Amino acid sequence: DGGITQSPKYLFRKEGQNVTLSCEQNLNHDAMYWYRQDPGQGLRLIYYSQIVNDFQKGDIAEGYSVSREKKESFPLTVTSAQKNPTAFYLCASSPLGGGWGNQPQHFGDGTRLSIL
């Protein structure tokens, strides 16, 4: 079935360590997104990408990096510069045709990152 796969489901990071969260989609969507969700809060946009080899910062990009070398993959690296990385990370994708507004974003099941 088509969908978005995020791995791992749970991830633990030591202080000063970079970690990479995987996001793969087989929906043939052009756009991909990374959001962060803190307990009891809404989602905040970290990075997004509309096309391969191009991506843009969202509202809270500091301490994060991404790449988009393939259409189906959009990995997120949480660097040691991110001082409060403990959160639930969600990846989403959507088509681009017809304008943003009329294209639903579909989400993966998330990665929960914790600091040891």
Place this chain on the structure above:
Amino acid sequence: DAKTTQPPSMDCAEGRAANLPCNHSTISGNEYVYWYRQIHSQGPQYIIHGLKNNETNEMASLIITEDRKSSTLILPHATLRDTAVYYCIVRVGSGNTGKLIFGQGTTLQVKP
């Protein structure tokens, strides 16, 4: 993007219709109304969206008032598995990042 206002919580009896309201009084002409839901520890699930007309799919119906300042999501026959946080979002049609802005949502509790 316009802001939305939803009640923080609602209860519904199993098998009955669940009607979840949303106010978006500052909505612009090119903004769509979206509904998502999130079950604990899972990613948000897309339910339905619309611009002006009422919409229906296999999951729910979306009723948008004529002035577009409010809408109602209807789950026709709620089940225990519909217990979740429901988010109403308005979203510009073009010219921005395309990001979704999730507010606090409505926690729907379906009771046996």
